[in-house]
Amino acid sequence: MKIRFATSNPHKVAEANEAGREFGVEFEQIRVDYPEIRAEDVEDVAKDGAQYVFGKTKSAVIVEDTGLYIEALNGFPGAFSAFVHRKIGSDGILKLMDGVENRAAKFRSAIGWRDENGVKIFSGEVEGEINSEKRGKEGFGYDPIFVPKGQKKTFAEDFRMKNKVSHRRQAFEKFCKWVAGA
Amino acid sequence: MKIRFATSNPHKVAEANEAGREFGVEFEQIRVDYPEIRAEDVEDVAKDGAQYVFGKTKSAVIVEDTGLYIEALNGFPGAFSAFVHRKIGSDGILKLMDGVENRAAKFRSAIGWRDENGVKIFSGEVEGEINSEKRGKEGFGYDPIFVPKGQKKTFAEDFRMKNKVSHRRQAFEKFCKWVAGA
Numbered sequence: 001m002k003i004r005f006a007t008s009n010p011h012k013v014a015e016a017n018e019a020g021r022e023f024g025v026e027f028e029q030i031r032v033d034y035p036e037i038r039a040e041d042v043e044d045v046a047k048d049g050a051q052y053v054f055g056k057t058k059s060a061v062i063v064e065d066t067g068l069y070i071e072a073l074n075g076f077p078g079a080f081s082a083f084v085h086r087k088i089g090s091d092g093i094l095k096l097m098d099g100v101e102n103r104a105a106k107f108r109s110a111i112g113w114r115d116e117n118g119v120k121i122f123s124g125e126v127e128g129e130i131n132s133e134k135r136g137k138e139g140f141g142y143d144p145i146f147v148p149k150g151q152k153k154t155f156a157e158d159f160r161m162k163n164k165v166s167h168r169r170q171a172f173e174k175f176c177k178w179v180a181g182a
Numbered sequence: 183m184k185i186r187f188a189t190s191n192p193h194k195v196a197e198a199n200e201a202g203r204e205f206g207v208e209f210e211q212i213r214v215d216y217p218e219i220r221a222e223d224v225e226d227v228a229k230d231g232a233q234y235v236f237g238k239t240k241s242a243v244i245v246e247d248t249g250l251y252i253e254a255l256n257g258f259p260g261a262f263s264a265f266v267h268r269k270i271g272s273d274g275i276l277k278l279m280d281g282v283e284n285r286a287a288k289f290r291s292a293i294g295w296r297d298e299n300g301v302k303i304f305s306g307e308v309e310g311e312i313n314s315e316k317r318g319k320e321g322f323g324y325d326p327i328f329v330p331k332g333q334k335k336t337f338a339e340d341f342r343m344k345n346k347v348s349h350r351r352q353a354f355e356k357f358c359k360w361v362a363g364a
Contacts, residue, residue, distance in 0.1 A: 036219070037219060038218040038219065038262075073269055073274070074268070076269035076274075080265060080266075087257065088258050092278055095277060095280070096274055096278060
């Protein structure tokens with residue numbers, strides 16, 4: 001079963017396909033720009049994005065949005081994570097967290113699915129901590145500074161671990177289970 | 183002449199009225215929520231917002247959007263200034279700028295006007311520097327850390343100065359001149 005995934009990020013498609021394998025679901029990247037609303041919840045962004053792309057292409061599609069929510073920064077950068085990463089990167093986040101004791105953070109992912117029957121949302125979340133320095137070269141975005149609960153390595157140091165426990169993995173498993181009718 | 187100004191920020195209405203006085207233009211705050219798109223230009227946000235509110239209320243209206251663009255941070259926080267301020271405040275910006283020599287920044291403001299004839303945009307800009315600490319109690323947002331070119335005080339220390347030279351003042355003067363047919 002092939003699913004169209006509207007994104008400009010090939011890393012996300014690779015992670016989706018890792019999750020889809022056991023369900024026989026394959027994700028195919030399509031590039032359709034959609035305006036992202038300034039919502040603070042990834043669910044709202046994913047839902048709106050999927051509605052928009054479906055409206056434009058008239059075919060079933062998913063859109064995914066991810067946010068890193070840092071407790072000591074009131075949830076910053078949240079649903080604006082990609083924008084903030086483009087501007088100040090993981091180094092900017094480390095600078096903001098310099099001397100901050102509470103390192104708690106979570107990644108949240110939401111998939112918006114839209115077909116002729118309407119829209120559905122699938123979410124995933126992983127708790128963890130902001131590391132004191134960047135470590136590792138795999139993955140993308142904030143992976144080098146995020147250590148999930150119960151682990152000692154960052155997502156960027158251990159991509160296999162990321163692909164087992166991540167926010168995105170969880171959201172895609174829920175979606176695949178549902179779409180494959182498993 | 184009365185102009186409807188869709189905003190949740192009474193400070194902006196006060197600044198608009200300062201600018202409007204000499205043109206006989208008075209701004210009246212209306213509260214209509216509009217979804218802000220994730221554009222990086224304040225012009226796009228103001229334009230979309232004005233279109234949306236006009237569509238909802240069927241009466242001529244302005245929407246204003248402002249961004250602080252810091253050179254050393256690749257234009258961060260830009261059109262996301264309000265969100266970033268809610269999350270990490272001026273203190274977060276000062277932390278990001280700690281030890282950074284290039285303090286150059288600019289404020290940009292855009293007004294979107296929408297009536298039955300379509301949409302028009304009016305922009306204003308002021309260059310300056312990010313101060314090394316917060317100073318002053320007036321104004322709002324990033325006013326305590328912004329010193330405009332040629333001045334020694336922050337916008338928050340000298341509100342009368344802000345009202346003469348600010349990005350918003352310039353945008354509103356252009357708008358008032360045009361709308362009053364002066």
